Amino acid sequence: MPKLTIADLQKIKEKYKADFTLREGGYTVKIIVHMGTCGIAAGARNIMTAVMEEIAKVNRNDIIVTTSGCAGLCAKEPLATVELANQPPVRYSDLTDEKIREIFREHVLGGKPVEKYALVTGCETTY
């Protein structure tokens, strides 16, 4: 490591922001992928991978991804819920790789829920 200046301290802080958003809280978007047995069978794993790829592409520190168990709607899997700060969460169903990427662009980045895929708005929040 080269000798640091005061400005470097700030840069390092920025660089690690993603890690600490995760540990300290302070995120603005939370995406929950429902990964019950049914979800996994229906392809939730691919949805998760797509989400992760999209986040990596835009290099945003304030988006976190978590998983949750079966949402009780096994027929509509794969499911995912997008929670923007100060907005009711929106649950999407029957997802595919393309759909989740579209949701990511429109809802997560653009702030507009994608109503055509939405199952319900204002559903219960989970971990």
Added chain:
Amino acid sequence: MSAEPKILVVDDELVVIRSAERVLKSEGYQIEGALGGREAILKMEQGAYDLVFTDLKMPEVDGITLIRWIKKSRPNIGIVIITGYPSQDTMKEALELGIIDYVPKPFTPSVLLDVTKRAVEWAEGRKPAEEKAAEEFPPAMAKELDRVIGEYRHRPGSLIPALQRAQEIVGFLPPVVQKRIAKGLNMPEAEVHSVVSFYSFFTMKPRGDHNIRVCLGTACYVKGIEGVLEKIKERLKIDIGETTEDKKFSIEGVRCLGACGLAPVMMIDQETYGAMTPSKALKIMGEYGGPASDQAPDEETAAVAEQEG
């Protein structure tokens, strides 16, 4: 060497010879004096001496010249220099010529006695001592020890780190190791010993292959380390600070291992074991090859297990 070591004190001031005589005679040394290098050489031509204590700055034949002569003509005589303010160059020269030690002037009786004792021991056992050291430690260990001592030689306050490293290398700090360090760091052996005996981290006895450190801190006390310790002592048939006859285990009591959350705690070598009970301790010792119980194993485990509820 004779029973009473014979020492020749060479100094151009009579008072130095007299005071050295006063201090050393009572301790059973034979003392003779010479007021200069020339007189000293003449005396040595005529009689045998074990040690020569000499000043460096003297008129006519000075100390360095005298030392050169002794090294050439009487190589078996050990040399100690007594000097006020030695210049670094003369000190270096004297060291290169192979003096044993030096006494700063003015000296106190205890310093003189200390240096004399050491010089006599050194001169006496010169050869055997080196051979013995080689026997006790593998040459590589001795070499490593010397390397470490060398590293610390010119650093102030380096005695404790040097001792810690030495204990890491040798496993304990017997007198011969302390001597080597004293010599290497150029300080009285007494000082080295005083530090070794002061700190509980240092041990002068060899430890077993596996050192069991039992925490005697408050949390461990409250949670019943005593019962654990009793069982370990009973099984190994040794007390704290001792080593089993087969040199496999030793027990050490430590003040607090700082793992109070896991109390009662013990450590074997570098592994920490928490929430100890007498039977768990015995079981763990077993994993290190600890001795089996005198009782039938089933009966004992049952009894201990009951005790622990």
Added chain:
Amino acid sequence: MEKVRSHLMLCAGTGCVASGTAKVKTALEQELAKKGLAEEIKIVLTGCNGYCAEGPVMAVYPEEIFYQKVTPEEVPMLVEEHFLKGRPYQKLMFREPEKKAAIPGMKDIPFFKHQVLRVLRNKGLIDPEKIEEYIARDGYQAAAKALTEMTPEEIIKTVKDSGLRGRGGAGFSTGLKWEFASKVPSEIKFMLCNGDEGDPGAFMDRSVMEADPHSVIEGMVIGARAIGAHHGYIYVRAEYPLAVKRLRMAIDQATEAGLLGKNILGSGFDFELDIYLGAGAFVCGEETALMRSIEGKRGMPRPRPPFPAVKGLWDKPSVLNNVETLAQIAPIILNGSAWYRSLGTEKSAGTKVFALTGAVNNVGLVEVPMGIPLRTIIYDIGGGIKKGKKFKSVQLGGPSGGCIPEHLLDIPVTYEDIVATGAIVGSGGMVVMDDGTCMVGTAKFFLEFTADESCGKCTPCRVGTKILLDMLTDITEGKGKESDIATLEDLSRDIITTSLCGLGQTAPNPVLSTLRYFKHEYESHIHQKWCRAGVCRNLTTFWIDEKLCKACGACLRACPSKAVVGEKKVPHKIIQELCVHCRTCFDTCKFNSIRILPAGFDGDPNEFLAKTAVGAKEEK
């Protein structure tokens, strides 16, 4: 850039490592790889989390789920349930004793809920071996501020105004200490850190050095700037290998990054820092003794004045601060003295870390605002006394401290209030004792310690502690004399007034405080030959109350000398001649049917117990 969705903060402090962190880590890695999660879930090894008893512990972010007692065997289920299916795994969660419900969130667990983290601000949140993670949590911002925006006077004023007092034991104002040293003109000065945590039962400094070594280094840089020192040492116990390793690593990283060494952060200020390994001498916690030890000599204290601020290490002006004190510095500089004072009391500002151990349900490190009652720490955070036993006393301040009885549990924890009880805040060791503890035995335990650790310089301490110990030993063995109590008190006072350093001046405290609150125990040891706790073997008779005995056979099986006789459904009996007074039966009995009577008791136990039951009140 790889996106990581979850961090597993696995504790790698001394305690959890001893409980198997390494194996858990390997199991987690294998299992995550097997499930294809290795890239999106990251394992971070943290320093000591402070909740050592239930280790290895792990916190999962962002959900902030807390797992305890994680074993390699449980890992596959944990990974499958939580990380694959998103269902936090209940089996490894914290549960309150007596209650069944698992508490998933770390912030909801009482042990963590009542704490306020300043010193321990980074515990469990950063990887202590990575300087970047410390910097990411505002690390070295305070040093930058102190070195470039503040004068030494301003630094000293801020620390003085904050009311921070030395956390090592004596409680002297840190700002004042710095001011004294800053005013002594000298080319060479030393900034020193005392990491020789010698009090048995205290491990907060170890935890800070392991979990957040840079916070100590940053505090030292700021202190060095305040007093004008360019060299420093951290004096650490050799018994703390992990702390030493982490500190070494941290110093190397800080030096490489220009946060130590020449021209720190381009400010023109130089500060070199070294580690010095202590060699195990309790007296080296005393500042003059510690400095002698760094000089390579026997660590013996010397009279003051001259104070170390004038003549310290190698006779140069020196400041010695404790680990916890130094870890408080950076936030004070960043947030100001008023912020620091927002917690605590007027004279005892801010927070203090305690090592809560002994007979409580939740043991571990606890950081609380000063001024909260002892009861809150023991009952709300500590979860009360283990196995439903009765509280007897809490010991504060280690061998220099004292035992506080139940009726004083509502006093606030401040330097002054604790001293008034006869104990001291000390470095923060807090050992809770239940009614199975003998207070004479406890005093003896501490005197064994101090008699052994006395450096021998002052006769009153060297000889006096030995005499105290001998008398206490006699009392616990049934050889106590009528006059012993008065002699113990007198001798204790003499040792206190005639010893040179803190060791001797405080060594009799455990005796005096137990005499103050538990004199009746001394009396019953001496007069009745009766150790009511059943600890002192010579002073007990174990007797089974046949009315209460359920004849379950537990004590009968447990007795190592087969002194208990009886059969199923026939109340048991102890044959006194065979009894070795080990108390095993007493601890085994689930029905409290075993009673402890005086040695050689001969008479009607029921009558005796009825007569003495009330006499056990503590002196108020």
